[in-house]
Amino acid sequence: MAMIEQIRNRQGLLLAMIGIGMLGFLVPYDAVLALMGQGAARDVGSVGGESISAIDYRMEVDERRRLGFSGDQLQDEVWADLTANIVLDDTYDALGLEVTDAEFQEMLFGTLDSPYMGRAFYSNGENKTFWQQNFGAMLNTDEGKMNLLSYKRLIIAKRKKEKMDALLSDALYTNSIEGKYDYINTEKKAEIKYVAKLYKNINDDEVSVSESDVKRYYNA
Structure with a gap:
């Protein structure tokens, strides 16, 4: 009973808090900031x-x-x-x-x-x-x-x-010269012959890597 009496005595405050809570759902946060001068x-x-x-x-x-x-x-x-x-x-x-x-x-x-x-x-x-x-x-x-x-x-x-x-x-368009060279580059063919060797079969002493080689690779 004492708790109910306290709620009755603070009915106005309770309604105000409920109203503020509902306002938070109804009014966008950005609009509240604008009213407070913070939106800009x-x-x-x-x-x-x-x-x-x-x-x-x-x-x-x-x-x-x-x-x-x-x-x-x-x-x-x-x-x-x-x-x-x-x-x-x-x-x-x-x-x-x-x-x-x-x-x-x-x-x-x-x-x-x-x-x-x-x-x-x-x-x-x-x-x-x-x-x-x-x-x-x-x-x-x-x-x-x-x-x-x-x-x-x-x-x-x-x-x-x-x-x-x-x-x-x-x-934007492609002129005849660009079209010509695009065709040439597309149709250009080359024959390549190479020999493959497994990396694990290459001894370390067969390949030397200088400091300049490392820098060139790093900066590439």
């Missing part, structure tokens, strides 16, 4: 002198999961996307590389070939039909429109990267 100091990396905070990284991972993406490679993919955007954004602007609204619509509802769309959404005919209907239905509600904007941001970033990769691929 927690960087997970930097690219080209530009830092990527733990909060930004975690928010992007959570956003992808909210949109339905999952898998063991999700965090690696998010990191690759964040770093690629930092490195390539200025290059995109300099080249005038962009994705128009018409192109975005064609990616969703048309026949424009996009490796990312094929991999993430349209892996087969059934999936393509489902996602096209899903994207269309998003236009009917405010929440759906917000989700579509999130998908659009991701898809456009992926499409820009695809265009950049295509430009780089087209810029």
